[in-house]
Amino acid sequence: MATTSILVLFLLGLGAAAVLAAASRVLHVEEDPRIAAVEGCFPGANCGGCGYPGCSAAAGAIVKGDAAPEICVAGGPEIATAIAAIMGTEVTFKEPKVAANICTGGSRANLLFDYEGVEDCRAEALLYGGEKSCGLGCIGMGTCVKVCSFDAIRLDDNGLPVVDWHACRSCGKCAEVCPTGAIRISGMTMDLLHLNKIDDCLAPCMQKCPAQVDVRTYIQQMKQGDMRGALLTMKERNPLPLAVGRLCPAPCENICRRKIADNGVAIHTLHRFVADWEMNSGARVQLNCNPPSGHRVAIIGGGAAGLSCAYFLRRIGHEPVIFEKRDLVGGMMRGVIPEYRLPHKVVDWEIQTILDLGVDIRTGMTFGTDFTLPDLEEEGFEAVFMATGAWKVPALGIENDTADGVVDSISFLEQVGETYTDLKGKKVVVVGDSNTAMDVVRSAIRLGADVSSLIACNDRKMAANKNEVKRAAELGADLKYLTTPTAITAENGKVTGIDYCELAYADPKKATGTPKVVDGTEANLEADMIIVATDRMSGAGSLMNAEGSPLFEMDKKTGGIKADATTLQTSIPNVFTGGEAHTGRNILIQAVADGRRAARAIHHSITEGTIPEPKNPQLRVIPESILKNMHVTYSIPRIQVPEISVEERKCTFKEEVQGGIAYEEARKEGSRCLRCGLTCYDSEAGAEYAQDTDVQPFEEISKK
Missing domain, CATH: 3.50.50.60 (FAD/NAD(P)-binding domain)
Structure with missing residues (x-):
C-alpha cells in the first residue's frame, strides 16, 4: 500500500513537472538584455528611494519608459549618463536633494516622561506623543540613523540628527520614519521658495520677519566663525542683506524672547555684520544656480521687489529680464534714500551680485510707453512681475498746495x-x-x-x-x-x-x-x-490701456494693484505683482518678501500650469510660541553700535551715521541668542562669557 502511494505521488510530480516545462516553453518571454545592463550601472543599494522596490524593478521601469535615466538617488550624474547611453537618450538636469533636520531642541526641550520601551521614535510618538514637550521636535531615539543605508546620519551630543550632505542620497527613508517631521528632504528650489508652515520649528523672530529669514541659524553660524554659511542662510530668504541690514526697522527684535529676560538680541546689527563681511572681503560668495530652464519671465521695475523676484527665479533656473525706466536699477535704494543711510557703493555691490547670476536688464524702458503686456507675450515671456513701486506723492488737498515752493x-x-x-x-x-x-x-x-x-x-x-x-x-x-x-x-x-x-x-x-x-x-x-511726505502711491497713469481703462483691478485704499494675498497673482492670470506697486508705501523687507513669494507662484505657474496653495501656512504669530516666563541664567548687556557725532552728521551726506562692529563684539552679541525653537530655548546661552565682568547670573541680579 505504501509503495503504491509513493509511486502515485512520484507519477503526479513527474506529470506536473512535464506540464510546467511545456508551459515555460510556450509562455517564455525573453527578458530585455538592457534591464540587466541598466541594473549593472546601479550601486546596488536597493534603498527604494527611487520609489521602486529595489534596483531590478527600477531598471525594468527605465527600460519600459516609465522612469528616467537619472532616477537613482544613490547614484550620481555618472551613473545617469551611463544608463542614458544604454537607452540611447540624454540625461536631463535633476536637482540634487538632501535630508535636513529642522529641530533645534534636542535635550534642551522639556522632557515629559522617562520612556523605557522600544527605542524607536515611531513607537514613542504613537504611545506617548513624543518625549519632548514640543510636538514638532526630534524625539531623539535615532530611528533615522538606523534606516539610513548610506551612513549619512549620526546623532550629536544633544541627541539631534546631523546629516552628512556629501553622503546623503536623498532616498527619503529618514523622513519616512520620522514621526514629527523633524527630518525633511529638500533641494535648492524647495529651500529658496518654502513658505513658513505652522508645523515648522519656528522661533518668534522667524515668524515675525516678513522675509522669513532663519535668524537663529545664521547667528549660530556666525558665532562658530562660519561666515560663508551664515551669509548663505540669509540669502535663502533675502538677496539684499546689505540694504536690509541698514534700513529694516527690525520687527523681529520686538518679539525676541530675550526681551522677557532683559533686552532683545540686536538681530538687525548682526544681519548687517554678516552682510558687510562679504563686501569688506572684496570677494563674493558663490551662489549656486540651476541650469537655464528655458522659461522667460519679465520683471517690470528694478527696485527691491523686482531684484528679489529676479534673484529667486534665476537661482532656481529660470531666465528673468528686468525692465527699468531709469538709467540704473535699484529703485529708491539708488538715488532717493540718502547715502548716510544707504551708500551708493553698497547698493551697487548688492545689485551686481544679483546681475552676476545671469539676470538681464534693459534700462530706459518705460512700461506703457516703450513696451506693453502684448509686446512681452509676443517676445516669448511666459509671466510678468509688476514691481513699478510707489513713486507718486499725493497732494495735501488744501489751499495753495500747488504754489511755487x-x-x-x-x-x-x-x-x-x-x-x-x-x-x-x-x-x-x-x-x-x-x-x-x-x-x-x-x-x-x-x-x-x-x-x-x-x-x-x-x-x-x-x-x-x-x-x-x-x-x-x-x-x-x-x-x-x-x-x-x-x-x-x-x-x-x-x-x-x-x-x-x-x-x-x-x-x-x-x-x-x-x-x-x-x-x-x-x-x-x-x-x-x-x-x-505724507504717503507714496503707485502711479496709475502707466497702468492704463489704450482706452484709458485700468489694466488691473486696483486697491482704492493703498492705490496699488490688487492681487491674491498668497500668490500675488493679479486679475490677469500670467501677471503678478509685489512690493509697493501692490501694498503702497511699505518697508524694504516686505518688498523682498513679496519678490520671493511671487517667484514661487511664477515658478509653479510656468512649470506646472497651476499654483498650489501652501499647506498650513504660518500667517500670524503662533500663540503657543509666545512665552510669558522663562529661566535664563546669564544677563549679557546688549551691544552698543558706534555712531558718528551729531556735529559730524550735519556736515556729511556720504558717511554712514551708524558704523560697523568687530567680530568678537558680534560673537558676544550672538551669544545672547537663545536658539529658540517653537517652545524650547537655550537657558544657558552666553555661558562662554560667564567670566566677563559685564556678565552676571540673573539670580545675583534678582538678589540686588
Missing part, C-alpha cells in the same frame, strides 16, 4: 546735491510721519535749513523707524506731534508759510483711532519751502 518728498530727495545744494537761511516745513519724511528732515538740515515737521500722530504711532525719528530730533528738527496743515499761505504764487492746528486723541493714553482737531489751536509757520 511746495515740493513732493521724492522729487526733493532725488535732487539733493543737484538742484538742492544749499538751504542756509531757509525755513523748511516737512509734512508727514514716514521714514521718507525723516529722510527729508535730516537732508534739509544737512543743507543748512531751519526745519520743522508737522506730524499727525504722537511719537509712538509714527510710521517711521524710531531710530530715524531720534536722529532727526538730534539734528535739531522741530518735530510738532499731533498737528495737521489746514492751508498754505502764498504771495504772488510763492509759498510764505503754512497754517496748521493741533490734534488730540479721544483717549490720550490709549491713543487709538484718528485724532481730532482741537478748536482754537490754529497757528502759522513761516516757510520758504514745504515738502510733502
